Amino acid sequence: MSGGSRRSFSIFSLVNHLVLVLMALVTIVPLYYVLIVSFASYEQVISRTIYLFPTSLDFSAYQVIFRGAGVIRAFLISTLVTITGTLYSMAMSVSAGYALSKRYLPGRNAILTGIVFTMFFSGGLIPYYVIIRGLGLINSLLVLILPLGINTFYLIILKNWFLTIPRSLEESAKMDGANDILILYKIVLPVAAPILATISLFYAVGRWNEWWHALLFITDHRKLPLQNLLREVLARVSQNIGTEMGRTIAAMRRPIYTQAVRMAIVVITCVPIIAVYPFLQKHFTKGIIIGSIKG
Amino acid sequence: MEDQALPAIPVRHKARVRILKYKYLYILLIPAIVHYVIFAYLPIYGITLAFQDFSYRRGILGSPWVGFKHFEALFAFRGFWQVFRNTVVISIMKLITGFPIPILIALLLNEVRGSLPRRFYQTVYTFPHFLSWVIVSGIIFNLLSTDGVLNQTLVALGGERVNLLTRISAFRPMLYVTNIWKTAGWGSIIYLAAIAGINPELYEAASIDGANRFHKMLHITWPGIRGTVGILFVLSVANIMFAGFDQIFNLYNPVVYEVADILDTYIYRRALMMGMDFSSATAIGLFQSVINFILLVGANLFVRALGEEGVF
Incomplete structure (x- = not known):
């Protein structure tokens, strides 16, 4: 490379990194700001011109959360729904994905088309609501598990993955008289561990983040998942009089910065996501989504 | 491959044999089919609501048809x-x-x-x-x-x-x-x-x-x-x-x-x-x-x- 182009190389590199660092800051600062507000008191925030670098931490908001206020219960509900929902989804998607990976299966193409069609056309909110109501799922935690049983996108990723396993792997087992279900669970799944881990994580994050079904179908406040509890706390502009949150704050017998409590709930809701993020990150960069969008 | 193995069997019979042959794969597929029928295709059928005067009392199947009135x-x-x-x-x-x-x-x-x-x-x-x-x-x-x-x-x-x-x-x-x-x-x-x-x-x-x-x-x-x-x-x-x-x-x-x-x-x-x-x-x-x-x-x-x- 000549001297001239080396020089333009480094200037370009510098500008490029500047842009990328700026974008990284724009991404991080709002998250950081949630964290510091959750550890702040009202006096700390307004005593500064710009509150960005706290000198002391106030744990009151977290005390409110751990004294009750419904947050722990909602957290446990979300955890329960996430774990059972992920297991259910994996069982459904792995079974179907494996069967659909068999090109010789009669009717396979028709079924696949029927499934992919639902990605592009749906009945809309109201018919869906009427059907779920008709099934008696209102106020049942099952409504956060069953209707979300299969994510078509993940089903297709699994199907495509199963297409890549060599036939020889299954054929020797078939010779020994094993049936397809046995082959799937005894021979194919052990080899599929990495993809199963990835898809499970994606399902789990989806379950954890799910709030729409609870918004529509869970009216009993004591059954709301964490996301919906957070929604309610965020929506209440003034104090939380008459709510669990309000009672807990009142019981503290000292002024509590409501915004800090809200942000503490945001933080707590993020914790599981942050915990699995390194694993998610490891997998999605390996190109899990390539080739899957076309089905 | 199957076609060569079963040359003389009539078509309908052959289909049944093929389905039986793959019955375990179909068993794996059934939960998903039920899922899509209930949670995707029933709501798609529920679109008929748009052409009815729907009431919960009469349900999707019993509500009167009104054509394009709502549109x-x-x-x-x-x-x-x-x-x-x-x-x-x-x-x-x-x-x-x-x-x-x-x-x-x-x-x-x-x-x-x-x-x-x-x-x-x-x-x-x-x-x-x-x-x-x-x-x-x-x-x-x-x-x-x-x-x-x-x-x-x-x-x-x-x-x-x-x-x-x-x-x-x-x-x-x-x-x-x-x-x-x-x-x-x-x-x-x-x-x-x-x-x-x-x-x-x-x-x-x-x-x-x-x-x-x-x-x-x-x-x-x-x-x-x-x-x-x-x-x-x-x-x-x-x-x-x-x-x-x-x-x-x-x-x-x-x-x-x-x-x-x-x-x-x-x-x-x-x-x-x-x-x-x-x-x-x-x-x-x-x-x-x-x-x-x-x-x-x-x-x-x-x-x-x-x-x-x-x-x-």
Whole structure:
């Protein structure tokens, strides 16, 4: 490379990194700001011109959360729904994905088309609501598990993955008289561990983040998942009089910065996501989504 | 292969034999089929609500048919067109502002030498994708609140406090910006994957021929990702009637309804909160689905006419 182009190389590199660092800051600062507000008191925030670098931490908001206020219960509900929902989804998607990976299966193409069609056309909110109501799922935690049983996108990723396993792997087992279900669970799944881990994580994050079904179908406040509890706390502009949150704050017998409590709930809701993020990150960069969008 | 093995068996019998032969595979498939029938195809059948006067007492099967009555009423109603316009404007603006950014990020990241800094940027940019819009709305409220860092900065610079969430002129731009914040990093991954699939020899050959960074970007990288861009463009256009319920529902408030209310939020509020009749609400939903489907086919034709693959 000549001297001239080396020089333009480094200037370009510098500008490029500047842009990328700026974008990284724009991404991080709002998250950081949630964290510091959750550890702040009202006096700390307004005593500064710009509150960005706290000198002391106030744990009151977290005390409110751990004294009750419904947050722990909602957290446990979300955890329960996430774990059972992920297991259910994996069982459904792995079974179907494996069967659909068999090109010789009669009717396979028709079924696949029927499934992919639902990605592009749906009945809309109201018919869906009427059907779920008709099934008696209102106020049942099952409504956060069953209707979300299969994510078509993940089903297709699994199907495509199963297409890549060599036939020889299954054929020797078939010779020994094993049936397809046995082959799937005894021979194919052990080899599929990495993809199963990835898809499970994606399902789990989806379950954890799910709030729409609870918004529509869970009216009993004591059954709301964490996301919906957070929604309610965020929506209440003034104090939380008459709510669990309000009672807990009142019981503290000292002024509590409501915004800090809200942000503490945001933080707590993020914790599981942050915990699995390194694993998610490891997998999605390996190109899990390539080739899957076309089905 | 099966055809050779079973030459003399009549067709119907043969089908039964084949089904029996694969019965374990069908057993694996049945739960999924039941799932899609109940949670996808029953609601699709429920579209018939739009052509009935639905009441819970009579149910989907017993409510009287009324033809296109609800559509006529809807199309004659000005409030509906207001919401329709909001939906189209917000969607198209999100497409214009949000669609190119992931491509840009991918191109910039591709120019970063060394996998460590590249992984760092990617890790940061992708994170918001994994947060729900409920959480992101909390993050946004926190930034924009009266005592929040934005207002503190404005005051420090000698300005007035503003509430962007209740300001009609600011609400939509806020939607576009926050949409980019949450989705752009994740969106770039698919382009990076496409770039990773380009044969590195092309770049080497171009360097030998004296091509610089921008020549290579224009003549190798861009053609290498154009197919992916086409597919994602089709999929985005096919969602224009869905302007982003999750985002808007968690961020809007009555003050900004006139610019923020989209078909999905309108259906939700009217039918499930305010008791609008379910048949009219279903009619709106069908209207959305049909337009989206037409857009899907149209965008696909368009992309194919440009010489790309399209979705189907």
